[in-house]
Amino acid sequence: MTRKKSAPVLHRDDPDKEPLVGNVKVTRQDWVNVAMDVLISDGVEMVKVLVLADRLGVSRSSFYWYFKSRQDLLDALLENWQKTNTEALVTQAEMPAGTITGAVCNVFRCVMNPALFNNKLDFAVRDWARRSGPVRRVLDQSDARRLSALSGMFERFGYEPLEALTRARILYFMQIGYNDAELHEPMDERLRLLPNYLLGFTGKAPQQDEIDDFIAYVEEISGETNSA
Amino acid sequence: MTRKKSAPVLHRDDPDKEPLVGNVKVTRQDWVNVAMDVLISDGVEMVKVLVLADRLGVSRSSFYWYFKSRQDLLDALLENWQKTNTEALVTQAEMPAGTITGAVCNVFRCVMNPALFNNKLDFAVRDWARRSGPVRRVLDQSDARRLSALSGMFERFGYEPLEALTRARILYFMQIGYNDAELHEPMDERLRLLPNYLLGFTGKAPQQDEIDDFIAYVEEISGETNSA
DNA sequence: TTTTAAATGGACAGTAGTGTCCAGTGATAT
DNA sequence: ATATCACTGGACACTACTGTCCATTTAAAA
Numbered sequence: 395m396t397r398k399k400s401a402p403v404l405h406r407d408d409p410d411k412e413p414l415v416g417n418v419k420v421t422r423q424d425w426v427n428v429a430m431d432v433l434i435s436d437g438v439e440m441v442k443v444l445v446l447a448d449r450l451g452v453s454r455s456s457f458y459w460y461f462k463s464r465q466d467l468l469d470a471l472l473e474n475w476q477k478t479n480t481e482a483l484v485t486q487a488e489m490p491a492g493t494i495t496g497a498v499c500n501v502f503r504c505v506m507n508p509a510l511f512n513n514k515l516d517f518a519v520r521d522w523a524r525r526s527g528p529v530r531r532v533l534d535q536s537d538a539r540r541l542s543a544l545s546g547m548f549e550r551f552g553y554e555p556l557e558a559l560t561r562a563r564i565l566y567f568m569q570i571g572y573n574d575a576e577l578h579e580p581m582d583e584r585l586r587l588l589p590n591y592l593l594g595f596t597g598k599a600p601q602q603d604e605i606d607d608f609i610a611y612v613e614e615i616s617g618e619t620n621s622a
Numbered sequence: 623m624t625r626k627k628s629a630p631v632l633h634r635d636d637p638d639k640e641p642l643v644g645n646v647k648v649t650r651q652d653w654v655n656v657a658m659d660v661l662i663s664d665g666v667e668m669v670k671v672l673v674l675a676d677r678l679g680v681s682r683s684s685f686y687w688y689f690k691s692r693q694d695l696l697d698a699l700l701e702n703w704q705k706t707n708t709e710a711l712v713t714q715a716e717m718p719a720g721t722i723t724g725a726v727c728n729v730f731r732c733v734m735n736p737a738l739f740n741n742k743l744d745f746a747v748r749d750w751a752r753r754s755g756p757v758r759r760v761l762d763q764s765d766a767r768r769l770s771a772l773s774g775m776f777e778r779f780g781y782e783p784l785e786a787l788t789r790a791r792i793l794y795f796m797q798i799g800y801n802d803a804e805l806h807e808p809m810d811e812r813l814r815l816l817p818n819y820l821l822g823f824t825g826k827a828p829q830q831d832e833i834d835d836f837i838a839y840v841e842e843i844s845g846e847t848n849s850a
Numbered sequence: 851t852t853t854t855a856a857a858t859g860g861a862c863a864g865t866a867g868t869g870t871c872c873a874g875t876g877a878t879a880t
Numbered sequence: 881a882t883a884t885c886a887c888t889g890g891a892c893a894c895t896a897c898t899g900t901c902c903a904t905t906t907a908a909a910a
Contacts, residue, residue: 420858442897452858453859455899455901464899556815564822567799570799572791590784594789594792595822683869685869687888
């Protein structure tokens with residue numbers, strides 16, 4: 395009765411001071427991180443306390459010190475996703491650009507860059523939403539917000555509202571479908587098709603320098619990924 | 623030992639002669655049908671033998687007379703899907719058409735018509751594939767087959783192979799994304815956006831009569847659905 | 851060094867699923 | 881009418897989860 399299970403006071407206030415070597419100490423965030431990994435690679439239904447505990451090399455019951463229940467953890471996961479990914483995409487859609495093609499490329503930059511937008515996480519959540527009403531509702535809100543940002547982007551470049559909305563939808567839902575089916579496909583293929591995609595999304599032929607800029611960006615983030 | 627569990631001889635050879643009123647008799651197909659319903663509405667992980675048995679008003683163990691195991695049933699579901707939906711889409715993509723817009727409308731006709739293509743089933747299987755390697759492989763094959771048919775469709779109307787492939791992808795993956803996010807949205811919205819979509823997919827402005835034809839078709843199939 | 855609260859792990863109870871076994875039932879053929 | 885065989889349902893064994901309880905350990909504070 396005297397125990398307060400919520401908001402544990404963690405001994406390791408500064409993570410840099412006492413890095414997580416071996417299995418010194420497990421924090422709430424460690425549980426969340428591992429849960430995120432499992433969510434992404436195996437789906438929600440594999441986010442089970444025993445699975446997570448094993449990965450952390452820790453007993454199952456420890457979990458209940460940090461979280462009220464499994465649901466408590468799932469809520470934390472969802473909240474985290476909602477803030478990071480949606481904000482990133484909206485920010486990128488609102489970024490200034492010289493042409494509509496450049497603006498679409500900005501969106502691509504976001505979606506392709508793991509540092510800006512966790513594509514796999516986004517997809518895992520979409521997956522999850524199919525089995526859970528509450529999650530579905532949160533996802534629908536995020537989709538509406540993202541779509542509205544994309545639609546606004548087209549409008550800023552002179553498209554009529556209806557056409558802007560259509561193009562936003564084609565762009566956004568194409569991303570979803572593409573990532574669903576071809577997440578593991580080589581980047582080369584996507585780059586090869588880039589000019590055609592841009593034409594399809596914008597109705598305007600892209601300039602060569604816009605293509606070049608984008609390819610340079612992709613090479614840049616590929617380098618970063620490898621060096622990490 | 624003498625029992626042959628496979629290929630049960632069903633007493634009801636002609637389903638019309640002895641329709642399934644009440645719970646006269648359960649057949650293998652009844653199990654498959656119910657499993658299909660559950661797969662579509664609740665996902666694979668809810669396709670449990672007890673759930674199905676309850677829906678059929680029958681005991682759980684009866685299941686094992688018709689199926690070797692739960693996996694046996696799942697295999698049957700997948701095989702059924704693969705044959706119906708993929709064949710339907712490919713057929714529709716190969717259909718003769720006067721213009722590329724008309725050809726794209728043919729594809730739309732298929733995807734929108736529950737009698738030709740079970741959209742929700744398609745999505746349920748896609749969902750399932752995310753959790754199962756073997757299913758993923760079957761799905762990838764189907765996707766490749768469908769994409770190739772769509773690409774060929776664009777090529778028949780003079781698009782270069784690379785552009786044809788891009789447009790096929792935009793069309794196909796847009797459908798996937800759209801159905802994922804907006805399956806429950808009103809048809810009105812989709813029809814309102816139709817001309818813009820067609821422009822985006824083909825790069826050519828649609829003719830008014832092509833739009834009219836399509837809208838007439840949609841009204842026709844809506845009527846059929848209601849009268850059933 | 852001792853104290854103490856945070857954090858842990860093992861044992862347990864409860865639930866939900868799969869698959870097996872087998873005695874029983876009822877429709878059909880003889 | 882009855883014997884047979886297709887078909888069913890209840891009982892059981894097994895496994896895998898969630899969540900609770902509690903005695904013990906450990907690290908920080910005194």
